[in-house]
Amino acid sequence: MTTDPGAPRPPRSGPLTKEAVLHTAVAMADRSGAGVPSMRNLAERLGVKAMALYHHFRNRPALLDGMVDRVFGEIEPPPEDAEWREAMRRRAVSMREALIRHPWAIGLMDSRTEPGRATLRHHNAVIGCLRSGGFSIAGAAHAVSVLDGYIYGFTLQELSLPFETPAELEDTADSIMRGLPGDEFPHLAEMVADHVMRPGYDYAEEFGVGLDLILDGLQRRRESWR
Amino acid sequence: MTTDPGAPRPPRSGPLTKEAVLHTAVAMADRSGAGVPSMRNLAERLGVKAMALYHHFRNRPALLDGMVDRVFGEIEPPPEDAEWREAMRRRAVSMREALIRHPWAIGLMDSRTEPGRATLRHHNAVIGCLRSGGFSIAGAAHAVSVLDGYIYGFTLQELSLPFETPAELEDTADSIMRGLPGDEFPHLAEMVADHVMRPGYDYAEEFGVGLDLILDGLQRRRESWR
DNA sequence: TGGCTACCTTTACACTGTACGGTAGCCCTT
DNA sequence: AAGGGCTACCGTACAGTGTAAAGGTAGCCA
Incomplete structure (x- = not known):
């Protein structure tokens, strides 16, 4: 099980925002005790593919900065x-x-x-x-x-x-x-x-x-x- | 370049020891600024394949404990x-x-x-x-x-x-x-x-x-x- | 209509830790 | 001497990682 905890994917309304991504990333990191989620897991939770995140963050460290x-x-x-x-x-x-x-x-x-x-x-x-x-x-x-x-x-x-x-x-x-x-x-x-x-x-x-x-x-x- | 820094492999005498592995791991981490080396990179430096390390350490966290x-x-x-x-x-x-x-x-x-x-x-x-x-x-x-x-x-x-x-x-x-x-x-x-x-x-x-x-x-x- | 942009997907690559199973050499016992 | 077990290592494989490159599509503006 790679994406066990929580809801599989909420259907989003409108495009992703930086803030929404950060919110979900923080929430996922808080549960699960396993630290910051991977780009793929985070994206899946947001109902999106991993590479979509790179439209809002230059790379993973930039996302961590935001968190x-x-x-x-x-x-x-x-x-x-x-x-x-x-x-x-x-x-x-x-x-x-x-x-x-x-x-x-x-x-x-x-x-x-x-x-x-x-x-x-x-x-x-x-x-x-x-x-x-x-x-x-x-x-x-x-x-x-x-x-x-x-x-x-x-x-x-x-x-x-x-x-x-x-x-x-x-x-x-x-x-x-x-x-x-x-x-x-x-x-x-x-x-x-x-x-x-x-x-x-x-x-x-x-x-x-x-x-x-x-x-x-x-x-x-x-x-x-x- | 995956294993750029330093000597490719010193020919060892006798089998690996925990201490020798830790010594090399610390030395590699100190140079390179990129943090602790991967199991493969560490093994290569020791003239050995990655899985050999698992005969001396239960898993990666155990190696980090030692370091x-x-x-x-x-x-x-x-x-x-x-x-x-x-x-x-x-x-x-x-x-x-x-x-x-x-x-x-x-x-x-x-x-x-x-x-x-x-x-x-x-x-x-x-x-x-x-x-x-x-x-x-x-x-x-x-x-x-x-x-x-x-x-x-x-x-x-x-x-x-x-x-x-x-x-x-x-x-x-x-x-x-x-x-x-x-x-x-x-x-x-x-x-x-x-x-x-x-x-x-x-x-x-x-x-x-x-x-x-x-x-x-x-x-x-x-x-x-x- | 054409083109530009924002957003997302597909594919691919190089890399990670490690489970599983094998093999070669040594020592100890019968 | 034969067998058994032990230590130390190797090969292969799998599921996962971050992200470069390229392509697609929908909406807007000229």
């Missing part, structure tokens, strides 16, 4: 006049949520080339909020760099974990730990046993811990970053 | 009894360097499943250093989470930049800025003009800025993270 830009469009941008710290926190949370909603997106980051309009708009809003919160240009650049780095990196790690519920975590953790000499990696073993497998542990909570640490640091340095 | 583990093996682990802050700084720098030396590795992170021995050894050393530096188990978990998140995320962003030298940066930046209304993204435009394109700007320096911010935060919280 990533759509994800950026979903991130709640900070209002320009908002208090910077709270605004940055909300933006970080919103960004992580978007990346988790579209787990295929973060793996595409490292091959994207041209930022789309939603992406530019987003970055512009972030910088604007920091600037009006009292950050210098250099300071805002530093802030964006740490924050975005942390958000991407944390989420990348989170998505690469081979489990989703705490119960699965427990299974995975001791299936990894089993088969190890046990005293070869004592610190790791201790952390898994006493911390990770503690009932109620939820890795997602870690996000806020690191985020607040970074926001504190930004607040403390804001003045001195001239 | 990632080799990258972890290159990261300088912190000595257990070292002063934690300096040790963490060195480890972060070493990790970023390894990821930049092997730019294909970070894109593989989100699909890896079983951590290899070098990976486990590395994490064990990091946790051990933090623990003997006075971090509680929970504190060490927090520290690892922020630090690794930042390192991955920063490097991911850095690698996705479509330039390498400051000169290329300048070209890219204003080729993006050109064609925009200019007053649509004023804050972004300002930052590019006044900061990024300032002579001597080097994005790589940002790494240390964020890293020190995080290390400060960790130092400040170490005691209270019980």
Whole structure:
């Protein structure tokens, strides 16, 4: 079965549009967990042959660019006049949520080339909020760099974990730990046993811990970053 | 040209080993910038047919796991009894360097499943250093989470930049800025003009800025993270 | 009427991972 | 010495990929 999930083909009205293609591509990537669909599968879902897509996108990377830009469009941008710290926190949370909603997106980051309009708009809003919160240009650049780095990196790690519920975590953790000499990696073993497998542990909570640490640091340095 | 770069095939002595395959795979991925080689290309370089590789690796993902583990093996682990802050700084720098030396590795992170021995050894050393530096188990978990998140995320962003030298940066930046209304993204435009394109700007320096911010935060919280 | 354009299809090519089955040489046991 | 099993490799084949090249068709404008 090559095109299992979902409706075989909705009869379209009128010609395809870039936006319609991107919408369907994102929807397909979100289900199926198998990442971005192939050109043929995407086309079939749209009731069209693969080569038709090349009339709307120069090539596959161009389509991926468009998909990533759509994800950026979903991130709640900070209002320009908002208090910077709270605004940055909300933006970080919103960004992580978007990346988790579209787990295929973060793996595409490292091959994207041209930022789309939603992406530019987003970055512009972030910088604007920091600037009006009292950050210098250099300071805002530093802030964006740490924050975005942390958000991407944390989420990348989170998505690469081979489990989703705490119960699965427990299974995975001791299936990894089993088969190890046990005293070869004592610190790791201790952390898994006493911390990770503690009932109620939820890795997602870690996000806020690191985020607040970074926001504190930004607040403390804001003045001195001239 | 399908197998352009490098020697056609070195005559091997004796049978292939896992390690030899991984060594060649990493070397090929490092050159060529085109990411991990295909099974056929890798096999050809080893003087062997593609299917021979499946006698040493269950499938392609297993080979990728091995490659990632080799990258972890290159990261300088912190000595257990070292002063934690300096040790963490060195480890972060070493990790970023390894990821930049092997730019294909970070894109593989989100699909890896079983951590290899070098990976486990590395994490064990990091946790051990933090623990003997006075971090509680929970504190060490927090520290690892922020630090690794930042390192991955920063490097991911850095690698996705479509330039390498400051000169290329300048070209890219204003080729993006050109064609925009200019007053649509004023804050972004300002930052590019006044900061990024300032002579001597080097994005790589940002790494240390964020890293020190995080290390400060960790130092400040170490005691209270019980 | 003729031509131009936008949109889509057909065909083809080079490439991918890998399932399945075979073969040549070695070692161990009877 | 004969047989059996094991390791290491090869050949073939299949279903899938992105996309270049070329062709078709419908609608619009001169």
